[in-house]
Amino acid sequence: MSQKKPEKLIDKNDVRNDGRGLNELRPLKIEVGVLGNADGSAYIEQGKNKILAAVYGPKEAHPKHLAIPDRALLRCRYHMAPFSVEERKSPAPSRREIELSKVIREALEPAVFVEYYPQTSIDTFIEVLQADGGTRCAAITVASLALADAGIPMRGLVAACAAGKVEGRLVLDLTDTEDKGGEADLPLAWMPNLNAITLLQMDGSLTIDEFEKVVNMAVEGCKQIYGLQKEALKAKYVAVKEEVEE
Amino acid sequence: MDLPTFFERREIVTPGDLLAEDDYVAGDNTYKEDGKIYATRVGLVEYEDRKVYVVALKAFYAPSVGDLVIGKVVEVGLGSWVIDIRAPYLAVLRASEVLNRPFKPQRDDMPSILDVGDLVMAKIIAYDRTRAPLLSIREPELGKVKRGQIVEITPTKIPRVIGRKGSMITMLKQETNCQIIVGQNGVILVSGGSPKDEQLAVMAIRKIEEEAHTSGLTDRVTQMVRSEKGGVEHVSEET
Amino acid sequence: MKSQTMVRVKQKQIAQLVSIGKRLDGRELTDYREIQLEVGVVGRAEGSARVRLGKTEVMVGTKIELGEPFPDVPDQGVLTVNTELVPLASPTFEPGPPNEDSIELARVVDRGVRESKAIALEELCVEPGKKVFVVFVDVYVLNHDGNLIDASALAALAALLNTKMFNYEVKEGEVEVKPGYTPLSMRNYPIAVTFAKINDKLIVDPWLEEEQVMDARITITTDKDGKICAVQKGGYGCFTTQQISEAAKMAKQKAGELRKLVVKG
Numbered sequence: 001m002s003q004k005k006p007e008k009l010i011d012k013n014d015v016r017n018d019g020r021g022l023n024e025l026r027p028l029k030i031e032v033g034v035l036g037n038a039d040g041s042a043y044i045e046q047g048k049n050k051i052l053a054a055v056y057g058p059k060e061a062h063p064k065h066l067a068i069p070d071r072a073l074l075r076c077r078y079h080m081a082p083f084s085v086e087e088r089k090s091p092a093p094s095r096r097e098i099e100l101s102k103v104i105r106e107a108l109e110p111a112v113f114v115e116y117y118p119q120t121s122i123d124t125f126i127e128v129l130q131a132d133g134g135t136r137c138a139a140i141t142v143a144s145l146a147l148a149d150a151g152i153p154m155r156g157l158v159a160a161c162a163a164g165k166v167e168g169r170l171v172l173d174l175t176d177t178e179d180k181g182g183e184a185d186l187p188l189a190w191m192p193n194l195n196a197i198t199l200l201q202m203d204g205s206l207t208i209d210e211f212e213k214v215v216n217m218a219v220e221g222c223k224q225i226y227g228l229q230k231e232a233l234k235a236k237y238v239a240v241k242e243e244v245e246e
Numbered sequence: 247m248d249l250p251t252f253f254e255r256r257e258i259v260t261p262g263d264l265l266a267e268d269d270y271v272a273g274d275n276t277y278k279e280d281g282k283i284y285a286t287r288v289g290l291v292e293y294e295d296r297k298v299y300v301v302a303l304k305a306f307y308a309p310s311v312g313d314l315v316i317g318k319v320v321e322v323g324l325g326s327w328v329i330d331i332r333a334p335y336l337a338v339l340r341a342s343e344v345l346n347r348p349f350k351p352q353r354d355d356m357p358s359i360l361d362v363g364d365l366v367m368a369k370i371i372a373y374d375r376t377r378a379p380l381l382s383i384r385e386p387e388l389g390k391v392k393r394g395q396i397v398e399i400t401p402t403k404i405p406r407v408i409g410r411k412g413s414m415i416t417m418l419k420q421e422t423n424c425q426i427i428v429g430q431n432g433v434i435l436v437s438g439g440s441p442k443d444e445q446l447a448v449m450a451i452r453k454i455e456e457e458a459h460t461s462g463l464t465d466r467v468t469q470m471v472r473s474e475k476g477g478v479e480h481v482s483e484e485t
Numbered sequence: 486m487k488s489q490t491m492v493r494v495k496q497k498q499i500a501q502l503v504s505i506g507k508r509l510d511g512r513e514l515t516d517y518r519e520i521q522l523e524v525g526v527v528g529r530a531e532g533s534a535r536v537r538l539g540k541t542e543v544m545v546g547t548k549i550e551l552g553e554p555f556p557d558v559p560d561q562g563v564l565t566v567n568t569e570l571v572p573l574a575s576p577t578f579e580p581g582p583p584n585e586d587s588i589e590l591a592r593v594v595d596r597g598v599r600e601s602k603a604i605a606l607e608e609l610c611v612e613p614g615k616k617v618f619v620v621f622v623d624v625y626v627l628n629h630d631g632n633l634i635d636a637s638a639l640a641a642l643a644a645l646l647n648t649k650m651f652n653y654e655v656k657e658g659e660v661e662v663k664p665g666y667t668p669l670s671m672r673n674y675p676i677a678v679t680f681a682k683i684n685d686k687l688i689v690d691p692w693l694e695e696e697q698v699m700d701a702r703i704t705i706t707t708d709k710d711g712k713i714c715a716v717q718k719g720g721y722g723c724f725t726t727q728q729i730s731e732a733a734k735m736a737k738q739k740a741g742e743l744r745k746l747v748v749k750g
Binding site: 206 | 557583585586588589591592596599600601703708711712713714715716717718719720721722723724725726729730733734737
Binding site for chain 1: 261262263277279284286288302303304334375400456460461
């Protein structure tokens with residue numbers, strides 16, 4: 001069952017199919033501390049993306065031969081629910097999920113003080129409940145909050161956002177349709193306080209000049225998302241404080 | 247002389263927030279890089295003279311020698327027990343730190359002293375990052391937990407349960423008529439005359455945990471406990 | 486994955502040298518190791534190539550078979566890239582199903598070929614929606630001495646350029662083989678260039694011990710027009726935007742040099 005492809009993805013006034021401007025993020029909703037059993041958790045909705053992250057740890061690494069003598073082992077599992085996409089996806093990990101689990105882990109690790117907890121493991125589980133493009137970025141955004149919610153010391157939060165090129169224009173935060181029909185998609189993760197890129201991938205076709213512009217666009221998108229991450233982390237405490245200290 | 251700081255005292259900060267620069271000293275839950283001090287956890291920032299630190303709103307327990315902890319036995323070994331003290335590392339209680347005589351495997355039955363699932367109050371006698379924290383229950387008030395209820399809260403809020411100069415915990419013990427033993431690892435043992443008294447203490451502790459970052463807490467908790475008790479006394483008067 | 490057996494003294498030595506613009510094997514920061522390329526090394530494959538990049542050795546074989554198209558592109562042939570990190574290639578490779586490193590390698594090589602539209606896939610359609618030709622690119626890593634990505638991508642491109650398809654005619658939806666061969670129709674020539682970051686400096690073509698010391702790597706694949714068609718950051722460290730720009734420009738330049746080894750004329 002394939003969908004009918006829309007005629008155009010962006011109209012002549014630079015308005016995208018979902019009504020957004022070229023440099024606009026999809027609507028975001030973030031909640032921290034949503035799961036009772038996990039040490040830390042967070043949930044994000046970004047456009048039609050719905051993603052949940054949970055963190056367990058630091059705890060003693062099992063099996064023991066995986067433990068690293070001088071730091072914690074960070075493990076990450078990115079997984080899509082069978083009902084998350086248009087055509088049912090098999091629950092078994094696909095090659096894409098395996099690659100994404102790796103790059104997401106590599107995007108989060110620079111932020112975590114793994115050297116404080118030798119011989120332990122910190123496990124991050126990401127479940128994509130509904131997918132519409134840019135899931136690896138939303139996954140990083142929400143996983144970094146779950147790590148902070150678990151009380152794991154971090155160098156900073158990691159925010160992630162994709163940018164790209166669709167119908168000749170440079171755009172921010174592509175949907176699945178825009179990614180499939182466009183010329184380039186570039187997911188990027190950013191640690192704002194250290195000015196550092198921790199995830200960078202690209203597929204498509206861009207001149208070097210366009211590439212630099214798209215990277216900068218994605219970084220600006222990350223900065224906006226970072227503001228929302230901070231608010232979400234503080235939200236619970238701010239609400240209690242306001243209610244109680246009047 | 248004003249040094250650059252970027253937040254007000256007791257403002258909520260998040261990991262990566264720039265707290266201060268240059269000559270400040272990096273205290274708890276912060277780190278310094280390139281002359282800048284950032285928070286590592288969500289919490290309330292405090293500036294004290296030249297030191298900046300963060301009182302974390304949520305963090306797991308970091309074992310420290312001398313701490314009283316309450317843990318659960320997860321494994322019985324030959325000559326030692328493995329105890330879960332809600333820290334990244336499991337703790338070890340050796341038989342020599344329990345019995346006041348040398349341990350003889352043929353005569354002593356380990357599980358009859360402490361079995362899997364038992365709760366135990368212990369003190370941390372040794373800990374460095376290279377091996378498991380070591381416990382002891384030799385002191386008189388330590389040992390197996392025989393009665394009462396357990397409340398688990400995030401360890402960073404334990405100081406609030408105790409209060410300045412013990413003001414909060416003293417009030418709680420008086421008002422609820424319960425014995426309250428506070429483990430530094432965030433586990434609190436409450437034991438009182440009746441389950442109702444214990445429940446009241448548990449409620450109060452939960453409220454402290456939820457509102458730990460606010461001011462005027464001791465008064466509000468006292469008020470809540472008294473008004474709840476008012477209900478209980480009313481019922482017993484009727485009988 | 487950091488090696489725990491590598492002597493720390495050597496680690497320090499490599500890092501210190503890099504910060505003064507030198508490398509242990511005498512190369513400049515932007516030099517590739519010596520590259521040897523052979524094509525047509527495996528008779529039974531439709532196309533094949535072997536690349537030696539320093540001591541790293543990769544062999545690629547291609548095979549073309551009939552198969553079904555993807556539902557969203559019913560009139561195009563299919564490309565599928567597979568890699569094997571053969572256990573004899575390194576003490577760190579274990580037998581078993583592909584691990585994350587093997588999968589990442591395959592997908593990065595695939596991305597370069599696919600996004601640059603190197604193969605004229607629309608010429609591989611037999612019956613739209615039903616029958617197309619599938620191009621299998623199998624990458625075999627025979628010796629791991631660092632920078633598997635660039636070696637594999639180069640060998641894959643060379644193997645594809647070496648690939649010949651049997652001539653055929655479509656009669657009533659069936660493929661009828663005819664005498665003779667035609668080279669696989671190739672339109673672009675993607676080249677991957679990988680950088681390692683050590684002590685905040687970028688070095689091209691890291692060998693194994695440099696990879697064990699590096700804190701991150703970035704691979705930039707460019708096509709024959711100098712356009713970027715794939716990017717992949719790896720490793721536990723990070724990059725600044727300036728470093729990324731620097732890498733992109735250098736990658737375009739180095740790719741031009743490497744392309745000459747594979748594409749004659």
